[in-house]
Amino acid sequence: MADITPHADYISDAVKLGIYPNAATALDEAVKLLKQRDQLRADVQKGIQQANNGQLIPAEEVFRRLEERVTEIESQTAQQQ
Numbered sequence: 001m002a003d004i005t006p007h008a009d010y011i012s013d014a015v016k017l018g019i020y021p022n023a024a025t026a027l028d029e030a031v032k033l034l035k036q037r038d039q040l041r042a043d044v045q046k047g048i049q050q051a052n053n054g055q056l057i058p059a060e061e062v063f064r065r066l067e068e069r070v071t072e073i074e075s076q077t078a079q080q081q
Contacts, residue, residue, distance in 0.1 A: 019081075029080070036073075 004011075004027075011026045020026040050056070 011020075011023050014020050014026050015023055020029065
């Protein structure tokens with residue numbers, strides 16, 4: 001198990017400021033964000049492999065999908081606060 005002591009002050013401050021109701025919720029959010037980042041990295045790697053294989057998507061479609069994803073993430077973040 002990793003030692004989270006170096007981050008304890010940050011978590012404690014976030015709880016004191018009312019950003020999170022308790023430390024467990026703050027840690028849950030941190031893990032969720034790490035999982036999202038890991039998935040994004042995997043998706044980027046998959047995209048690189050597809051591009052290398054000539055499987056490309058028009059830029060307009062890419063930007064449309066990105067805008068949808070940003071909206072989705074913003075909505076999820078707003079619901080959790």
